[in-house]
Amino acid sequence: QSSTIFTGQTTYSTGSNPESLKAVDVNGDGKPDIIVANYGSNNVGVLLNIGNGMFAAQTTYLTGAGPVEVAAADVNGDGKPDIIVANSV
Template identity: 80%
Template sequence: MIYSTGSYPKFLNAVDINGDGKPDIIVVNYVSNNVGVLLNTGNGTFSAQTTYLTGTGPFGLAITDVNGDGKPDIIVVNSGSNNVGVLLNIGSGTFSAQTTYSTGSNPGCVAAADANGDGKTDIIVANLASNNTGIIFTGQMTYSTGSYP
């Protein structure tokens, strides 16, 4: 089986994002400037991709629960925009628009781990043109909840 993606798929991961116990496909489409989500429909078949806008030149991704709600979220490095985008899983395999955080120049790789031992997942970014690695501590982030949370 072959499934269509955006232009120049650069990186992918397979993780159950909608809680049905089956691995779904998340792909970074570099030239299309988006992330595609292909939900596993069973028997090795997948839905057509649903896309979510990213910054310029998405290059890599990590999948982890960023906000502690038990659902896997998407972290994407936007190499041309010099930032990382966090797309929160809002349920049923759908995601919010990205919230961006500045990085060094030309971020190329991203990982997620609890770097400071506070029990929250942090974002670790390798910045290719800056020749450095940066850590974004998610325990210090706030997320929009809408009106009157």
């Protein structure tokens, strides 16, 4: 039997009213980054994984009104994930 030990909580700032998040390697370094839909800020935040369980402060990208869902897929066929956003309005 194994025991699991959790370390203390680390919090990261996002935009207003975060609705959805996904963990995906957006910069190709092999580490999962975080994409978050910030409904109240009308943007998407990307927090890059800097290793050791830590993430850089979010970089934001404007979206249409009220983003509620995010996804990532290689839409244009270049081998890199593209960020897809669904807005409520």
